[in-house]
Amino acid sequence: MKSLAFSLSFACTLALAVAAAIIWFSGESPLALWEALRASLSSEGLGYTLFYATPFVFTGLSVAVSFHCGLFNIGAEGQLYMGTLAVIATATALPHLPPGLAIPLGILAAGLGGASWGCLAGMLKAWRGSHEVIVTILLNFVAYSIVDYSILYLYRDPVSQSPETLKIPGTFSLNTFDELLSPFSVSLFRSTPANLSLVLGIIVALAVGFFLFRTRWGFELRTVGANARVARFAGMNSALSTILALSLSGGLAGLVGVNEVMGHEHRFIQGFSPGYGFTGVAVALLGRNHPVGVICSALLFGLLHNMSREIEFATTHVSKELSLVIQAIIVLAVATQPFLVSLLKRRSRGRAS
Amino acid sequence: MLKALLFFSILGFSLSAQAAIKVGLVLDKGGKDDKSFNAAAFRGASEAEKKLGITLKTVESSDDTALEPSLRTFSRKGYDLVIGVGFAQLNPIKKVAAEFPKTHFLLIDSDAGSPNVRSVMFAEHEGSYLVGVIAGMKSQTKTVGFVGGMDIPLIRRFEMGYRKGAESIGGITVVSNYVGSTSDAWRNPTKGKELALAQISKKADVIFAAAGTSGMGVFDAAEEKHVFAIGVDSNQNWVKPGTILTSMLKHGETAVYQAIEDRNANKFTAGLVSMGLSDGGVGYALDEFNKPLLTPAILKKVEEVKKQIVAKQLKVPDYYSIKPPQ
Numbered sequence: 001m002k003s004l005a006f007s008l009s010f011a012c013t014l015a016l017a018v019a020a021a022i023i024w025f026s027g028e029s030p031l032a033l034w035e036a037l038r039a040s041l042s043s044e045g046l047g048y049t050l051f052y053a054t055p056f057v058f059t060g061l062s063v064a065v066s067f068h069c070g071l072f073n074i075g076a077e078g079q080l081y082m083g084t085l086a087v088i089a090t091a092t093a094l095p096h097l098p099p100g101l102a103i104p105l106g107i108l109a110a111g112l113g114g115a116s117w118g119c120l121a122g123m124l125k126a127w128r129g130s131h132e133v134i135v136t137i138l139l140n141f142v143a144y145s146i147v148d149y150s151i152l153y154l155y156r157d158p159v160s161q162s163p164e165t166l167k168i169p170g171t172f173s174l175n176t177f178d179e180l181l182s183p184f185s186v187s188l189f190r191s192t193p194a195n196l197s198l199v200l201g202i203i204v205a206l207a208v209g210f211f212l213f214r215t216r217w218g219f220e221l222r223t224v225g226a227n228a229r230v231a232r233f234a235g236m237n238s239a240l241s242t243i244l245a246l247s248l249s250g251g252l253a254g255l256v257g258v259n260e261v262m263g264h265e266h267r268f269i270q271g272f273s274p275g276y277g278f279t280g281v282a283v284a285l286l287g288r289n290h291p292v293g294v295i296c297s298a299l300l301f302g303l304l305h306n307m308s309r310e311i312e313f314a315t316t317h318v319s320k321e322l323s324l325v326i327q328a329i330i331v332l333a334v335a336t337q338p339f340l341v342s343l344l345k346r347r348s349r350g351r352a353s
Numbered sequence: 354m355l356k357a358l359l360f361f362s363i364l365g366f367s368l369s370a371q372a373a374i375k376v377g378l379v380l381d382k383g384g385k386d387d388k389s390f391n392a393a394a395f396r397g398a399s400e401a402e403k404k405l406g407i408t409l410k411t412v413e414s415s416d417d418t419a420l421e422p423s424l425r426t427f428s429r430k431g432y433d434l435v436i437g438v439g440f441a442q443l444n445p446i447k448k449v450a451a452e453f454p455k456t457h458f459l460l461i462d463s464d465a466g467s468p469n470v471r472s473v474m475f476a477e478h479e480g481s482y483l484v485g486v487i488a489g490m491k492s493q494t495k496t497v498g499f500v501g502g503m504d505i506p507l508i509r510r511f512e513m514g515y516r517k518g519a520e521s522i523g524g525i526t527v528v529s530n531y532v533g534s535t536s537d538a539w540r541n542p543t544k545g546k547e548l549a550l551a552q553i554s555k556k557a558d559v560i561f562a563a564a565g566t567s568g569m570g571v572f573d574a575a576e577e578k579h580v581f582a583i584g585v586d587s588n589q590n591w592v593k594p595g596t597i598l599t600s601m602l603k604h605g606e607t608a609v610y611q612a613i614e615d616r617n618a619n620k621f622t623a624g625l626v627s628m629g630l631s632d633g634g635v636g637y638a639l640d641e642f643n644k645p646l647l648t649p650a651i652l653k654k655v656e657e658v659k660k661q662i663v664a665k666q667l668k669v670p671d672y673y674s675i676k677p678p679q
Binding site for chain 1: 410412416418419423425463505506507534535536
């Protein structure tokens with residue numbers, strides 16, 4: 001955990017320094033970065049930061065779980081759309097449920113929707129030996145097509161110009177923090193879409209941590225990830241672990257639908273995700289595949305995503321893509337960190353001798 | 354004397370404060386380089402910045418969720434006029450306009466119906482009718498094509514006007530295709546080209562592309578097969594001179610410039626504004642690039658039709674009157 005904190009702060013410092021240099025080279029004050037950061041942490045900015053962090057928690061966990069089983073799931077983007085579609089299908093099919101039933105059912109649907117898609121990749125990997133990277137990437141496109149078809153021909157809002165579904169019944173909505181705080185006249189999170197899905201995300205992260213490190217199934221999953229042959233020799237079913245890992249991974253990605261549909265838009269807007277699934281890989285990498293680390297790095301990525309907007313407000317010429325540059329540098333810094341650290345150590349050792 | 358000086362300095366101050374109004378422009382995912390509608394709005398706002406001396410701030414958004422906080426940030430920072438481009442901003446503008454009743458808003462391509470929002474919609478069918486007439490007259494094969502971007506009511510409106518315009522020439526067949534039904538359809542030149550080639554094989558020799566960047570593929574196909582294409586939104590005649598017959602113009606820049614000018618002169622009015630042929634909101638492009646392509650007979654005819662539409666002697670069928678938008 002200490003090394004994680006070190007690597008995070010090292011990566012962030014490096015990235016912010018480079019970003020500040022870029023702003024300075026483009027002829028503007030590097031302080032704009034500070035301003036954007038401050039705005040992203042102000043009452044409204046914080047709400048959006050948390051809102052964007054929520055899907056990153058889910059997709060980060062999704063990728064992390066597959067990593068623990070030695071698998072690389074790049075299909076979180078498709079899985080999260082399938083999860084979202086499942087929420088819409090459930091809510092449309094069962095419009096008269098009481099909230100006490102509707103909300104757990106919606107969450108379950110999101111998870112199962114994503115899990116089914118992950119399971120498909122898992123079965124192909126376990127029984128046919130198809131490489132999961134290829135399969136999950138390609139299944140993304142199948143998912144996009146299914147989702148597009150469903151939005152346009154099954155659930156479409158006929159009066160809207162944009163391709164989006166009708167609103168789901170109100171019983172399926174999760175409260176936003178703003179709504180929860182409104183009786184206390186607190187101005188925090190005012191009119192932002194940050195909602196209870198974040199709490200769900202944290203609970204799920206803890207559950208994933210418990211599953212991975214405290215249960216037999218989690219142990220088998222990690223053992224298969226460490227060395228599948230040894231695991232088989234020890235009598236573990238590596239095929240089952242593979243399927244389980246990718247199903248779980250898909251299910252976690254599918255929960256993004258809870259944040260988007262039940263917490264925020266109450267409808268499925270085609271193409272709502274700005275690449276949550278793919279960024280999930282970076283989130284998991286940065287969080288060292290540990291659930292707590294994933295939460296921390298998801299918060300960071302939520303902040304950076306929100307900052308892309310604030311950077312445009314704080315500067316004249318610098319565009320929102322600077323935030324992607326910062327993200328990329330953070331990832332690079334984390335990935336190359338062992339190398340950099342050993343380089344530094346060798347140098348200091350050389351100097352000492 | 355001192356009093357007079359003070360008076361004038363206050364006057365001067367208030368004048369200068371009034372002169373530099375702040376305008377915030379929120380573009381959608383297309384961004385300011387989409388060579389189409391966002392680009393037009395950005396052009397109008399930049400022109401206003403140069404000519405009227407206003408302060409302009411432009412932001413693009415990475416996802417649709419970001420539209421609302423962008424609009425709100427402008428409003429909270431005391432911007433005098435906040436502009437949203439595209440129908441995706443309808444709901445965000447409605448919400449933010451209600452929170453900031455004293456701020457003025459401009460919404461393009463949709464009707465918000467809020468008391469402090471000016472909503473501008475264009476009579477795309479009228480402009481499309483004119484280029485339809487041009488296409489119908491230019492066609493040797495008596496077949497013209499239409500390639501739409503995303504299959505939505507807005508683009509159906511283009512198609513219907515174009516079809517009626519072409520058919521008014523007599524004996525014309527119109528073939529029509531759409532690139533897709535999702536927002537990716539705006540940026541798929543490969544598919545645009547494929548569709549255009551298919552239409553050319555069906556004898557179409559003039560193709561109108563109302564398809565965003567996908568239209569570039571249509572232009573490619575037309576150039577390759579030596580037929581004509583028609584551009585959309587901005588004047589695209591320069592893109593491939595000799596191939597692009599004309600462009601259906603949708604003057605987003607005029608709408609933006611006008612709103613800024615009105616706000617600057619304290620004459621801003623809210624409500625729905627329809628911009629059609631009569632007020633120069635839509636039209637067809639004629640410049641040195643396509644002048645050799647348009648015969649005097651075509652120009653005479655199209656100007657005649659234009660006059661008839663402006664004088665309301667000719668009513669162009671409107672897709673929205675069949676299927677009203679939200």
